[in-house]
Amino acid sequence: MKLTIIDKYIAKELLVACLSVLFILLIIVLSTELVHLLKWVSQGVIPVSALLAFISNSLLEFTVVLIPLSMLMGILIAFGRLYRDSEMAAIMSAGIGPIQWYRPLLMIAIPSTILVLVLMLFVRPMITQQRAQIFAEIQSKAEVDTLLVGQFNRASKGGGVLFLESADQDSKKIENVFFQQHDEGKNHVDLATTTSSFYNEEGRRYMMMHDGTHYVGAAGEAEFKIVKYKDYGIHIVKKQVVADLTEKSKSIVQLWYSDIPKDQAELQWRFALPIATIIVAFMALPLSHTDPRSGRYGKLAAALILYLLYSNFLGVGKTWIVQQKVPLWVGTWWVHLIAIVFTFYLLKRSGYLIGMRIGGSAGNNKGEQSGS
Secondary structure, three states: OOOOHHHHHHHHHHHHHHHHHHHHHHHHHHHHHHHHHHHHHHOOOOOHHHHHHHHHHHHHHHHHHHHHHHHHHHHHHHHHHHHHOOHHHHHHHOOOOHHHHHHHHHHHHHHHHHHHHHHHHHHHHHHHHHHHHHHHHHHHOOHHHHOOOOOEEEOOOOOOEEEEEEEEOOOOEEEEEEEEEEEOOEEEEEEEEEEEEEEOOOOOEEEEEEEEEEEEOOOOOOOOEEEEEEEEEEEEOOOOOOOOOOHHHOOHHHHHOOOOHHHHHHHHHHHHHHHHHHHHHHHHHHHOOOOHHHOOOOOHHHHHHHHHHHHHHHHHHHHHHHOOOOOOOOOOHHHHHHHHHHHHHHHHHOOOOOOOHHHHHHHHHHHHHHHO
């Protein structure tokens, strides 16, 4: 099928609008995610070195989810501008009716649907698995490796507090250390000049505190002790943590042959978003029809409400599969069926299923004017 200049023009408008919406939505959600990750870094949950990996991981994950919404909003914005600027009226007066608008629409919708399908089937499981492995590596590291210099660090167990004033990158030593903890009902405080790591012959790791003072108890009590030492070692236990892999990280083959309800729900979910992408593309076409006086974003709010209902019902269908409230053959397909029926209703109501009715009537009027 040969593409006309109008097809290329409308396809370009749709592509620019969809990519612009996707870019803006990604900036919004990534900004929120970045604040959340920085909070984790400040609390010592994740190290600074893992920040970039988490951001890139979140970027790919959010892109998969936001493509259908970007498709819907992009089509509404692009066609809304054409209607507002009376370009659509000029196109229809040239004998080009709604049936021809499907070609540029499909030029954007079909590649987007294929992209979402590939991301859901292959890329998203890899992203989820990578994120779980990063968390496992962070948790398996000794707690001393995640300490932040220049601020108080609270231990996950025992309620101890550790402050590291400065670090020497050349000698890999930390200077001026404060360590406070409670043990057997007594307060223990260590003030050391430097610290370093030490491994004994058995491979056990110790945090060595040098030229320090150890205080036991509270000042003023009879049992208050002060002990000066040259070297004092604290054993560091290395944790062994296995990555927590869920159904989201399983391959499509594993999900296909699994009888677990969670796996069956995940299998249908991976096909749900690609199907929703192509459906919302057709749904957006009649919703984009606006009067030039009604504004460019006249039906944007209504379309967003419909999309939220659609996505929430998909979530309900997935939950029902997990809870075994519906048969597997029902699954989330009933949601798509309702969306398809509603889309056909909108298309028929707006005259997008009649073919060349608008374009033909415009051509007939033009011929009558020429004949007169």
